Amino acid sequence: xxxxxxxxxxxxxxxxxxxxxxxxxxxxxxxxxxxxxxxxxxxxxxxxxxxxxxxxxxxxxxxxxxxxxxxxxxxxxxxxxxxxxxxxxxxxxxxxxxxxxxxxxxxxxxxxxxxxxxxxxxxxxxxxxxxxxxxxxxxxxxxxxxxxxxxxxxxxxxxxxxxxxxxxxxxxxxxxxxxxxxxxxxxxxxxxxxxxxxxxx
Amino acid sequence: xxxxxxxxxxxxxxxxxxxxxxxxxxxxxxxxxxxxxxxxxxxxxxxxxxxxxxxxxxxxxxxxxxxxxxxxxxxxxxxxxxxxxxxxxxxxxxxxxxxxxxxxxxxxxxxxxxxxxxxxxxxxxxxxxxxxxxxxxxxxxxxxxxxxxxxxxxxxxxxxxxxxxxxxxxxxxxxx
Numbered sequence: 001x002x003x004x005x006x007x008x009x010x011x012x013x014x015x016x017x018x019x020x021x022x023x024x025x026x027x028x029x030x031x032x033x034x035x036x037x038x039x040x041x042x043x044x045x046x047x048x049x050x051x052x053x054x055x056x057x058x059x060x061x062x063x064x065x066x067x068x069x070x071x072x073x074x075x076x077x078x079x080x081x082x083x084x085x086x087x088x089x090x091x092x093x094x095x096x097x098x099x100x101x102x103x104x105x106x107x108x109x110x111x112x113x114x115x116x117x118x119x120x121x122x123x124x125x126x127x128x129x130x131x132x133x134x135x136x137x138x139x140x141x142x143x144x145x146x147x148x149x150x151x152x153x154x155x156x157x158x159x160x161x162x163x164x165x166x167x168x169x170x171x172x173x174x175x176x177x178x179x180x181x182x183x184x185x186x187x188x189x190x191x192x193x194x195x196x197x198x199x200x201x
Numbered sequence: 202x203x204x205x206x207x208x209x210x211x212x213x214x215x216x217x218x219x220x221x222x223x224x225x226x227x228x229x230x231x232x233x234x235x236x237x238x239x240x241x242x243x244x245x246x247x248x249x250x251x252x253x254x255x256x257x258x259x260x261x262x263x264x265x266x267x268x269x270x271x272x273x274x275x276x277x278x279x280x281x282x283x284x285x286x287x288x289x290x291x292x293x294x295x296x297x298x299x300x301x302x303x304x305x306x307x308x309x310x311x312x313x314x315x316x317x318x319x320x321x322x323x324x325x326x327x328x329x330x331x332x333x334x335x336x337x338x339x340x341x342x343x344x345x346x347x348x349x350x351x352x353x354x355x356x357x358x359x360x361x362x363x364x365x366x367x368x369x370x371x372x373x374x375x376x377x
Contacts, residue, residue, distance in 0.1 A: 032266075052269060056291045060262035064292070067266020067274070070227055070250055089262075091255030099252055185296035189269060197271035 012147055015109045016041055016176035018169050019080060021151060022107060022158060026050075026078070029159065030068055030196060034061035034081025036116040038109060042080050043181040049195035053181055053188050059089030062106055066096050069104040069163075072196055076103050076159055083110040083124045083168075090133065096164050097138025105158050105165040106134075111173045119173050134166035143167040212370070213238035215345035216303075217246075220275055223352040225301070226250060227267040227274035229260035235305025235371030236277045243275075257282035261289035265298050273356055276302040280309070280324040280365075281317060287331050293361040294332035300361035301352050302333070310339075310368035313376055321368075328363050339367035 019041040023031070032052045033042045038061075039053045052068070054061050061081045069077040086093075086108050096104065112125035124130060131144045141161050143154045145168065154167055182188055194200055216239055220228075228243040228251040230236070244251045254260050260276045267274040278286075283304060293300050307314070308321020325335045334354065338347040344366060351362040368374060 030270075054292070056295060057262060057289050060258070060265075060289050060292065063259045063262035064266040064269070067227060067263040067268075067272075068270035069266075071267050071270025071272035089259065092259050092262075094255050095252065095259055099250075185292065189296035189298060193269050193271065196269065199271070 010146065011170050011172055013145075013151070013169060013171045014174055014176075015111065015171040016044060018109060018151060018171060020045055022078075022080070022155070025155065025159065027076070027159065029076040029078050030065075030072065030192070031078050031080060032061050032065040032068065034058075034079070034085035036082055036085060037175050038080050038082055038085070039181055040179050041109070041176060043179040044176055047181070049191045052192045055181075055183055055185070058085055059092070061085055062089060062092040062096060065104060065106070066092070066099070066101060068196065069101040073103060075196070076105065078158070079104070079106040081106070081108055082115065083108055083112060083130065084114045084122045086130060087123055087128075093134050093137040093139070093166070097134070100138065100140075101164055102162045104163045106167070107158060108166075108168045109171050110168045111171050113173050115173060115175060130168050131166065139164050139166040141165045145169040211238050212341045212344040213242060216348050217242040219345050219349045219352065221246075223349075223356065224273055225275050225352075226272045227263065228252065228277065229254055229263045229274060230277035231257050231260070231279070231282050233277065233279040233305055235279060235307075235366060235368070235373045236303060239303070240277060257285040258289040261286045261300070262292070264300050265292045265296070268298050274301070276300065278302065278304055280304055280306045280321045283324045283327055284320055287327060290331040290333060290361065297359055298361075299355040299359050300333065300363075301355040302361075302363040303348065303366060304328075304363050305366045305371050305373065306368040307374050312368065312374045314374050317374060325365060333361045333363050335363050335365055337365040337367065339369050341370045344370065
């Protein structure tokens with residue numbers, strides 16, 4: 001008999017609360033979101049020119065953030081994405097693990113499901129270990145966060161620990177409200193670039 | 202002297218100079234024989250950050266991030282990797298982010314290895330379908346000027362541009 005895949009009952013954190021706490025001390029950090037609910041989670045903390053909302057290119061968030069991190073070495077660059085999005089670009093962890101950008105941190109909101117399409121299970125529900133993959137790919141600092149105490153303990157590392165830093169936060173599938181985030185990529189990207197460079201062009 | 206003139210430097214040196222003048226700082230690539238000379242020159246340059254990718258689409262995302270962060274990059278790939286990039290190229294079109302790409306062809310001029318032909322024959326059409334301006338070059342002495350023009354169209358004209366380097370130049374794949 002095939003094993004039934006069920007979600008551990010122990011998951012208590014809600015993604016919106018996690019993102020609110022993480023971004024509460026963002027400082028001048030740049031934030032790149034993955035496709036899906038991560039866009040709304042980040043926008044719910046206040047729209048910001050330093051947010052690059054990627055509402056497409058599934059699997060691309062970590063490498064977009066990597067390119068930003070190389071170009072902005074003095075600035076912390078934070079990826080907020082889901083497990084499905086990260087899995088779609090899983091090779092990026094190997095590339096980033098080799099390059100070791102000190103100012104890049106990736107925070108994965110792992111609800112073990114494709115939340116935008118009806119909560120079909122992702123590979124993490126079947127036990128695929130994203131933290132293990134990151135560690136094996138060369139991320140020297142990683143964390144698996146399963147409760148609010150763990151999140152508090154990780155807060156300093158997310159912003160200050162020499163990267164690349166990688167954390168998985170296990171979250172419920174419950175989502176927050178959808179926000180009226182601009183879906184106009186031209187607008188969002190130029191606003192973001194101007195905030196990074198201090199130049200209009 | 203005539204011998205020295207006849208033995209002109211490999212085109213990759215001139216392309217490298219073009220990339221330096223264009224202030225290209227990030228180089229993303231999947232290793233490729235046709236572009237190996239250029240890749241080696243970029244790798245040896247400490248002011249360029251050369252990044253080996255696991256798959257080509259990572260490079261498209263990285264190039265978008267480079268521009269978003271205020272740097273210029275170049276993406277180097279073989280034609281066989283172009284198909285991997287298609288969805289990721291959405292960000293160039295939707296955000297109108299510049300891309301400078303160089304694609305070395307296989308499956309095109311005198312290819313002797315059959316598995317290279319399907320993607321090679323689809324390369325230009327696939328790029329154009331994804332909104333990339335394709336600029337082919339089939340003479341070694343014209344590669345550098347084509348890259349220079351493409352860099353201007355990309356970074357000043359704010360467009361995604363791919364220079365397609367003919368197999369006639371690289372001589373790849375003659376023995377399959």
